[in-house]
Amino acid sequence: xxxxxxxxxxxxxxxxxxxxxxxxxxxxxxxxxxxxxxxxxxxxxxxxxxxxxxxxxxxxxxxxxxxxxxxxxxxxxxxxxxxxxxxxxxxxxxxxxxxxxxxxxxxxxxxxxxxxxxxxxxxxxxxxxxxxxxxxxxxxxxxxxxxxxxxxxxxxxxxxxxxxxxxxxxxxxxxxxxxxxxxxxxxxxxxxxxxxxxxxxxxxxxxxxxxxxxxxxxxxxxxxxxxxxxxxxxxxxxxxxxxxxxxxxxxxxxxxxxxxxxxxxxxxxxxxxxxxxxxxxxxxxxxxxxxxxxxxxxxxxxxxxxxxxxxxxxxxxx
Amino acid sequence: xxxxxxxxxxxxxxxxxxxxxxxxxxxxxxxxxxxxxxxxxxxxxxxxxxxxxxxxxxxxxxxxxxxxxxxxxxxxxxxxxxxxxxxxxxxxxxxxxxxxxxxxxxxxxxxxxxxxxxxxxxxxxxxxxxxxxxxxxxxxxxxxxxxxxxxxxxxxxxxxxxxxxxxxxxxxxxxxxxxxxxxxxxxxxxxxxxxxxxxxxxxxxxxxxxxxxxxxxxxxxxxxxxxxxxxxxxxxxxxxxxxxxxxxxxxxxxxxxxxxxxxxxxxxxxxxxxxxxxxxxxxxxxxxxxxxxxxxxxxxxxxxxxxxxxxxxxxxxxxxxxxxxxxxxxxxxxxxxxxxxxxxxxxxxxxxxxxxxxxxxxxxxxxxxxxxxxxxxxxxxxxxxxxxxxxxxxxxxxxxxxxxxxxxxxxxxxxxxxxxxxxxxxxxxxxxxxxxxxxxxxxxxxxxxxxxxxxxxxxxxxxxxxxxxxxxxxxxxxxxxxxxxxxxxxxxxxxxxxxxxxxxxxxxxxxxxxxxxxxxxxxxxxxxxxxxxxxxxxxxxxxxxxxxxxxxxxxxxxxxxxxxxxxxxxxxxxxxxxxxxxxxxxxxxxxxxxxxxxxxxx
Numbered sequence: 001x002x003x004x005x006x007x008x009x010x011x012x013x014x015x016x017x018x019x020x021x022x023x024x025x026x027x028x029x030x031x032x033x034x035x036x037x038x039x040x041x042x043x044x045x046x047x048x049x050x051x052x053x054x055x056x057x058x059x060x061x062x063x064x065x066x067x068x069x070x071x072x073x074x075x076x077x078x079x080x081x082x083x084x085x086x087x088x089x090x091x092x093x094x095x096x097x098x099x100x101x102x103x104x105x106x107x108x109x110x111x112x113x114x115x116x117x118x119x120x121x122x123x124x125x126x127x128x129x130x131x132x133x134x135x136x137x138x139x140x141x142x143x144x145x146x147x148x149x150x151x152x153x154x155x156x157x158x159x160x161x162x163x164x165x166x167x168x169x170x171x172x173x174x175x176x177x178x179x180x181x182x183x184x185x186x187x188x189x190x191x192x193x194x195x196x197x198x199x200x201x202x203x204x205x206x207x208x209x210x211x212x213x214x215x216x217x218x219x220x221x222x223x224x225x226x227x228x229x230x231x232x233x234x235x236x237x238x239x240x241x242x243x244x245x246x247x248x249x250x251x252x253x254x255x256x257x258x259x260x261x262x263x264x265x266x267x268x269x270x271x272x273x274x275x276x277x278x279x280x281x282x283x284x285x286x287x288x289x290x291x292x293x294x295x296x297x298x299x300x301x302x303x304x305x306x307x308x309x310x311x312x313x314x315x316x317x318x
Numbered sequence: 319x320x321x322x323x324x325x326x327x328x329x330x331x332x333x334x335x336x337x338x339x340x341x342x343x344x345x346x347x348x349x350x351x352x353x354x355x356x357x358x359x360x361x362x363x364x365x366x367x368x369x370x371x372x373x374x375x376x377x378x379x380x381x382x383x384x385x386x387x388x389x390x391x392x393x394x395x396x397x398x399x400x401x402x403x404x405x406x407x408x409x410x411x412x413x414x415x416x417x418x419x420x421x422x423x424x425x426x427x428x429x430x431x432x433x434x435x436x437x438x439x440x441x442x443x444x445x446x447x448x449x450x451x452x453x454x455x456x457x458x459x460x461x462x463x464x465x466x467x468x469x470x471x472x473x474x475x476x477x478x479x480x481x482x483x484x485x486x487x488x489x490x491x492x493x494x495x496x497x498x499x500x501x502x503x504x505x506x507x508x509x510x511x512x513x514x515x516x517x518x519x520x521x522x523x524x525x526x527x528x529x530x531x532x533x534x535x536x537x538x539x540x541x542x543x544x545x546x547x548x549x550x551x552x553x554x555x556x557x558x559x560x561x562x563x564x565x566x567x568x569x570x571x572x573x574x575x576x577x578x579x580x581x582x583x584x585x586x587x588x589x590x591x592x593x594x595x596x597x598x599x600x601x602x603x604x605x606x607x608x609x610x611x612x613x614x615x616x617x618x619x620x621x622x623x624x625x626x627x628x629x630x631x632x633x634x635x636x637x638x639x640x641x642x643x644x645x646x647x648x649x650x651x652x653x654x655x656x657x658x659x660x661x662x663x664x665x666x667x668x669x670x671x672x673x674x675x676x677x678x679x680x681x682x683x684x685x686x687x688x689x690x691x692x693x694x695x696x697x698x699x700x701x702x703x704x705x706x707x708x709x710x711x712x713x714x715x716x717x718x719x720x721x722x723x724x725x726x727x728x729x730x731x732x733x734x735x736x737x738x739x740x741x742x743x744x745x746x747x748x749x750x751x752x753x754x755x756x757x758x759x760x761x762x763x764x765x766x767x768x769x770x771x772x773x774x775x776x777x778x779x780x781x782x783x784x785x786x787x788x789x790x791x792x793x794x795x796x797x798x799x800x801x802x803x804x805x806x807x808x809x810x811x812x813x814x815x816x817x818x819x820x821x822x823x824x825x826x827x828x829x830x831x832x833x834x835x836x837x838x839x840x841x842x843x844x845x846x847x848x849x850x851x852x853x854x855x856x857x858x859x860x861x862x863x864x865x866x867x868x869x870x871x872x873x874x875x876x877x878x879x880x881x882x883x884x885x886x887x888x889x890x891x892x893x894x895x896x897x898x899x900x901x902x903x904x905x906x907x908x909x910x911x912x913x914x915x916x917x918x919x920x
Binding site: 013024027030037038044048053061065071077079082092097098148151153160161164169189190 | 675686697
């Protein structure tokens with residue numbers, strides 16, 4: 001997951017949004033109750049074992065059969081503790097149920113085997129695998145799937161929700177620290193489930209605006225006579241166009257939108273850094289890098305020169 | 319046990335004790351297979367970007383690890399004790415339906431072999447070896463498991479194999495309910511039953527009610543896969559969520575099917591080795607029954623991430639948290655049983671106490687994901703892997719080992735070595751905590767479960783390495799256990815009728831018991847028949863030789879033949895060959911028909 005900052009980019013213990021913080025506060029709360037119960041009960045167990053261990057000459061134990069008051073006490077005690085867990089739980093359930101203010105930035109998250117399609121309907125912007133959100137502004141994700149069940153999970157921003165075909169789940173959050181975080185599919189979804197990763201970039205408001213502006217522009221046209229221009233021609237006559245969109249060049253919808261693929265820092269759903277070497281081997285034989293990847297080996301295979309040209313073209317699509 | 323020797327005497331046996339041993343050895347073999355799968359998993363994850371196995375192989379390994387451990391190791395290990403011990407504990411000569419009992423075992427064996435054959439038969443499906451084993455997870459979520467997304471025979475093996483195994487569990491379930499309700503010795507009232515037998519009864523009711531649900535779920539999936547129906551197909555207007563409801567409606571009771579027998583073992587072992595009656599017997603029994611009932615109302619806590627809405631989430635959070643109450647009550651009663659006792663630190667007691675100590679951790683982490691908001695950060699992460707292993711390994715497996723060390727002398731007439739036993743216990747105890755405790759943190763740091771690889775940037779490499787070391791330590795402890803088992807054949811100390819000073823009926827007869835169990839069926843006057851209580855002296859053990867001859871029915875081939883019909887039937891859809899279906903059905907019908915008309919007296 002190249003490009004992610006910080007030592008634990010995917011940690012639930014370093015919350016970076018109101019949603020993640022609400023969850024974290026609740027978890028800390030329950031954790032201390034659990035730790036307390038753990039200490040009391042395990043201590044009781046160990047003390048009992050030591051105190052009543054077998055010793056020569058110990059008198060036969062008194063055959064006690066039970067004690068009604070004790071039974072009532074240790075039925076009520078856990079029940080009472082659970083009230084202290086249940087009340088904040090229900091409060092947090094409703095506080096984090098995915099409702100966002102009307103002015104929230106809306107993002108449609110669509111899981112595919114094994115990558116993420118990201119659409120910003122209000123901005124008419126489509127990208128993949130790298131979710132950009134502005135700092136401090138409410139964001140509402142509408143999560144669904146194009147094939148099997150996935151689960152969207154970017155831990156620093158909050159809990160996961162399943163991406164279910166034919167069903168839309170919502171998450172709402174307000175990111176509160178600029179940064180570069182990790183995320184990952186959390187529902188087993190087939191061969192490359194482990195490789196269905198995600199990058200989440202929380203940008204300052206102006207940074208997000210700049211990013212969106214760039215993404216909304218048409219694709220860069222390669223300068224005449226460059227290798228990138230040749231790459232565009234190779235791309236346009238190869239199988240690539242069946243699955244990928246590059247605005248004005250190809251209309252495919254099966255794979256990720258490549259209109260600004262050069263601006264992304266990773267390829268293959270957060271698996272590899274977006275550099276010439278990885279792009280080239282990816283284009284040559286994607287399933288070798290990502291088991292099960294639906295982007296098949298080209299038949300007949302592209303020549304190394306053609307691949308290099310496509311790489312140059314894709315890298316020019318900033 | 320029957321003195322008859324030779325292979326045929328085992329293939330035709332209807333003696334519950336022999337069937338118990340068959341269950342034991344078969345389940346132990348599957349336990350080792352499931353364990354080896356776990357070692358591959360841990361070796362792969364020892365460091366980031368592991369390359370020991372491929373993604374496809376890994377997905378088969380974790381699917382088969384879960385499926386094997388749950389259906390082929392833990393459930394049948396429990397069944398081995400149901401078989402061997404329940405008739406002894408209630409003062410019966412056998413189970414109610416001995417041939418049905420044999421049928422259950424053979425169906426289990428064939429189902430297990432059918433599932434595991436998938437590792438090797440790839441070439442029959444134009445694939446390599448290690449290519450067609452089930453790969454959709456032990457939970458087999460539709461629509462991933464639909465033909466469209468899983469075209470190979472992998473999931474076919476899984477759905478058909480589980481369907482076969484369900485028949486075994488259902489047949490055994492009815493058998494043990496009838497046995498426990500109807501075959502009790504005079505005076506063995508329900509509230510005098512040993513707690514292990516009580517928990518067996520609750521477990522069987524869960525089995526006969528929960529397995530039909532998965533049977534329906536699997537039947538839908540089988541129809542979708544083989545006949546093009548659309549039970550879980552979104553494009554046809556259905557929803558794959560239906561599978562999740564059916565699966566977890568079965569799956570959560572299944573958790574208690576796995577843990578209640580172990581709780582029963584612990585409830586029998588603790589009194590014996592603290593020389594005190596179980597504290598709060600009726601409360602322990604009722605809380606077991608209550609746990610069984612409540613297990614039906616919590617299934618959606620496996621589905622908090624599905625998005626069922628805040629009301630459903632709140633309700634299922636509340637019911638799930640409530641289940642902690644009867645569970646806590648049991649734990650307090652166990653500790654109170656030890657309190658004031660004369661605790662003898664046998665290996666069996668070590669494991670029973672280990673059960674309590676570890677199950678507490680699994681229970682408490684369970685409360686953290688009973689809360690939907692925190693569950694959204696934990697579900698499908700390694701945190702949940704930690705939780706289930708504290709419940710199933712720290713709980714069920716420790717409880718079952720307590721049972722093995724406790725009852726092995728009764729089952730074989732030889733005592734297991736206590737020094738090796740305690741070495742086994744401590745290595746397994748340390749190993750499991752090394753293996754599973756770091757997983758809590760691994761999950762909280764963001765590693766999902768069911769991934770064959772993870773990025774070094776996650777920062778969980780060293781924690782995973784510790785976990786892998788722990789797994790291999792567990793493997794070492796199991797090796798020591800196997801050595802211990804093997805040694806008893808020749809060097810184990812012969813066991814008297816009652817090596818431990820037990821209170822219950824099984825200790826009143828020889829080890830191993832004669833084929834008829836009780837030379838005279840005892841009359842029970844107390845919950846602890848072999849102990850002195852306020853009102854009763856100890857019972858008189860049955861005489862060594864029966865005062866009058868006891869007729870014991872002979873064996874039968876027909877349960878085996880009928881059971882063999884089932885995997886043959888399952889081969890038909892797997893190979894798309896119609897005549898195989900007729901062959902399987904013919905075997906099944908022939909077996910059942912001849913069984914029905916077999917003269918009872920041979």
